[in-house]
């Protein structure tokens with residue numbers, strides 16, 4: 001039997017490397033845009049995304065995104081809309097909500113957030129209150145802008161405080177977070193991150209939240225697919241509210257999702273609409289329903305297991321080649337490489353990877369002496385490459401390529417190796 005991820009095809013999905021569409025209707029009226037759409041399809045097909053927040057959704061998800069539901073106004077919720085003609089929209093949203101609840105074993109789901117940031121804003125607006133105290137993980141330590149960073153509205157409309165990680169190990173220090181929470185007394189405690197490669201101890205966060213009387217918000221935007229598939233632990237049962245995006249490891253359309261206990265459902269729904277958004281993007285809601293249906297399958301569970309196995313293999317292979325990996329490895333889909341001690345910054349390596357046909361992103365590492373525009377690290381992830389059908393052995397090849405690029409070899413000399421992987425593992429089509 002072939003290992004999952006060695007297969008070149010997603011179950012139920014055929015693949016080929018040529019563009020899946022020539023966009024004939026767009027072309028007939030706007031060849032400029034048609035050319036750009038084809039250029040992007042070619043770019044994605046001929047390069048490999050190791051960006052930890054990206055994935056390639058299925059053609060079924062894409063088809064739902066392009067449906068006539070994009071034309072429908074449906075402000076409100078099923079059975080309580082502010083527009084007529086919502087009978088189909090109601091069924092679509094109910095289906096998406098039911099599937100989301102089933103997938104994560106949650107009491108309540110709101111499928112309307114346009115993104116992870118709007119989901120977080122809606123929750124804070126609903127539960128932190130005006131100028132309410134919000135404690136979240138610092139961006140420089142791996143957190144997210146919408147967890148109370150000063151340049152984000154979440155850092156301006158609320159009173160934020162941030163916690164970090166151990167600068168030496170890169171790990172969360174739960175007792176330190178407890179002490180900060182006891183002193184700060186947040187209304188909402190946020191856990192979850194954009195570049196923390198380890199499992200988060202949601203029970204420990206729940207304990208801290210309970211001790212200080214805070215509401216616990218877990219943002220699982222990155223590992224949501226791994227949580228859904230049971231590959232890593234779930235915050236459900238620990239956190240009062242869970243937010244996520246639907247397009248990362250979950251492999252759905254671009255968008256957000258909020259899960260909560262029944263206790264907070266009404267406030268959260270009001271926080272999304274009318275609090276922070278107008279009409280939902282019903283075509284995206286339909287595509288979320290499709291993606292949640294896919295994520296409920298055994299094939300998806302096998303995919304999610306492969307994503308993590310590939311990240312672990314990639315981390316091990318980089319360590320074997322002498323690289324310093326933040327936290328010493330990964331439990332998830334993500335590997336953060338500390339470049340200190342090498343000639344290049346994260347920005348340099350990102351640019352050099354582009355010349356080899358790899359998309360990655362520069363990333364701060366704990367205690368980073370460089371600015372966020374330069375950084376001393378890179379973040380890579382295996383969700384998109386695993387969707388394309390790369391397997392465990394390919395992770396060794398990718399480690400070789402990254403090693404050569406980081407150590408100063410001509411990136412162009414690595415291009416053929418990346419191109420061969422892309423040819424062998426086409427985009428889902």
Ligand code: DSN
Nearest residue numbers: 052053116144194195
């Ligand atoms: N842009 C996402 C990421 O790359 O992690 C977070 O918003």
